Amino acid sequence: MTRTDPYATLLQGQTAWIFSDGKAGHEAQALGVVEALGLSPEIRRIDLTGIYKFIAPWGPLPSLATTNGGRLRLRPPWPTFAFATGRTTIPYIRALKRRAGLETYTVILMDPRTGPSSADLIWVPAHDRRRGPNVISTLTAPHRYSPARLRALNTTAPPKIAALPRPRIACLIGGPNGDYWYSPADETRLVETLGQLAASGVGLMITTSRRTPERLAARLRGSVAAAQSFFWDGEGQNPYPDFVAHADMFVITADSVSMTCEAAATGRPIFIFAPSGGSAKFNRFHSGLASYGATRPLPPPGEPLPSWTYEPLHSADVIAAEIAKRWRRRAELLPGLVKAKI
Structure with a gap:
């Protein structure tokens, strides 16, 4: 929304409820979009249990007076926006949409596996198949690594990072999931590749x-022990944000979608290490980023890493702009609801 937009001032600082299942990745997606919109977030963590958890996202809610100790009763004043991410949050946003009606603009991030009327807008990554009039998609998932945050992080490098030789390569290592597994040969290939990169200076x-197996983490730690490197072992403050901001390039395992999306916000080269396995959905994700020019396969051990650039991907901004545009249409059609929020 532009500065001359009469609704821009109203949008800034309006309340946004975020229904959260407590997963950090889910909250980061919603917060990234909320922050891009300039909204004031109110995180409402849910805890469905028993049969209600089992039948989510399709089923109803239990009595809102008893679930979560009564902390999540859905009652006015209604927020201007509401977001949900994750299977067990969907019954809450569906119930809110029924109760608040047009007073709250509802958004679901990721395919809820329910009907299109579950929210006013549904975002899915481009590698998902869902499409529709109220569905939007982007190549990468939203996150909190906005251009402003990356600029702020780039102002000063922590001493351990500043002391490293360049190029600095952030190696973001995942692990087995439902689609990928790490064979002994996969682990050895990854260990040897990082070891030779470290030895190259x-x-x-x-x-x-x-998800990283402890044996693999130990082997990786040993392979770079004699080189100038920064291996975070989980002690002290998590340096991950500074890794993202100060990396000249990245090596990321193919199972780590969220880390790949965050790295793509920098416009710097991303090399993908592919362990055994995969799936059609993962293949579509990686093919999309490769076609865009953000990623390339990690070369075999000993081969040099080329450098290139691409336009950074900031999906939170794209999603926020679409939400603002659609919300404005509603505001123009129903000005009485908007004035009531002032």
């Missing part, structure tokens, strides 16, 4: 995830 910044 580049600065490696390595972080593993909760």
Whole structure:
């Protein structure tokens, strides 16, 4: 929305409820869009149990007076916007939409697996198949690495990162999931590749995830022990935001979609390490980013890493702009509702 837009001032600072299942990745997606809109977030963590959790997202809610100790009763004053991400949050936003009606603009991030009327707008990544009049898609998922945040992080590098030689390569390591697995040969190939990169004199910044097998983490740590590198072992403050901001390029495992999306906000080269396995959905995701020019396969051990650039992908901004445009249409058609928010 432009500065001359009569609704721009009204939008800034309006309340946005975020129904959250507590997963950090889900909250980061919603917060990225909320922050891009300039809204004031109110996170409402849910905890469905028993049969109600089992039948989510399709089923109803239990009594709102009893669920979550009564903390999530849906009652006025209604927020201007509401967001939900994750299977067990969908019954809440559907119930809110029924109760608040047009007073609240509802958004679901990721395919809810329910009907299109579950929210006013549904966002899905481009590699998902869902499409429709109230469905939008982007190549990458929204996150909190906005241009402004990256600029702020880039002003000062922490001493451990500033001391590394360049190019600095952020190595973001995931692990087995429902689609990928790490064979002994996969692990050895990854360990040897990072070890030879470290020996070549580049600065490696390595972080593993909760899915990384401990044996693989130990081997990676050992392979770079004699080189100038920063291996985060989980102690102290998480350096991940600074890894993203200060990396000249990235090595990311193919199972790590969210980390790939965050790295793509920098416009810097991303090399994808593919373990065994995969799926059609993962293949569509990686093909889309490769076609865009953001990613390339990680070369075999010992081969040099080329450099290139591309236009950074900031999906939170794209999604926020579409939400603002559609909300404005409603505001222009129903000015009485908008005035009531002032």
